[in-house]
Amino acid sequence: MELRRSKRARRSALPDFYVYLQESEHDILGKDDPENFKQAIMGEDNERWLAAMKSELESMRKNGVWELKVLPQGCKPIGCKWVYKTKRDSKGAIDRYKARLVAKGYTQQ
Numbered sequence: 755m756e757l758r759r760s761k762r763a764r765r766s767a768l769p770d771f772y773v774y775l776q777e778s779e780h781d782i783l784g785k786d787d788p789e790n791f792k793q794a795i796m797g798e799d800n801e802r803w804l805a806a807m808k809s810e811l812e813s814m815r816k817n818g819v820w821e822l823k824v825l826p827q828g829c830k831p832i833g834c835k836w837v838y839k840t841k842r843d844s845k846g847a848i849d850r851y852k853a854r855l856v857a858k859g860y861t862q863q
Contacts, residue, residue: 786840787838787839790835794807794836794853802851806852806853807853810853814855834857834858835855836854
């Protein structure tokens, strides 16, 4: 017995239109945020960024995110980097400074 197949024409799940991003007064890309550690500690808000980094490390320690192990011979460690984001309230005023320590997962095999 052969399976029945639909005879309907298939159409794309995505509509045929483009979305264009434009700059606005509420910039979602956060152009004022530092892109690396050096910019964060050399900038004018360095105390706030350092406090955010300390808070992130304390949170990771408290939650037991990692434990130190001896790296096996022939293995390469996975690097990490800081990602900085300024959180704003609904009126656009700075609410808090957030720093996240993320693994460079693209180096994994």
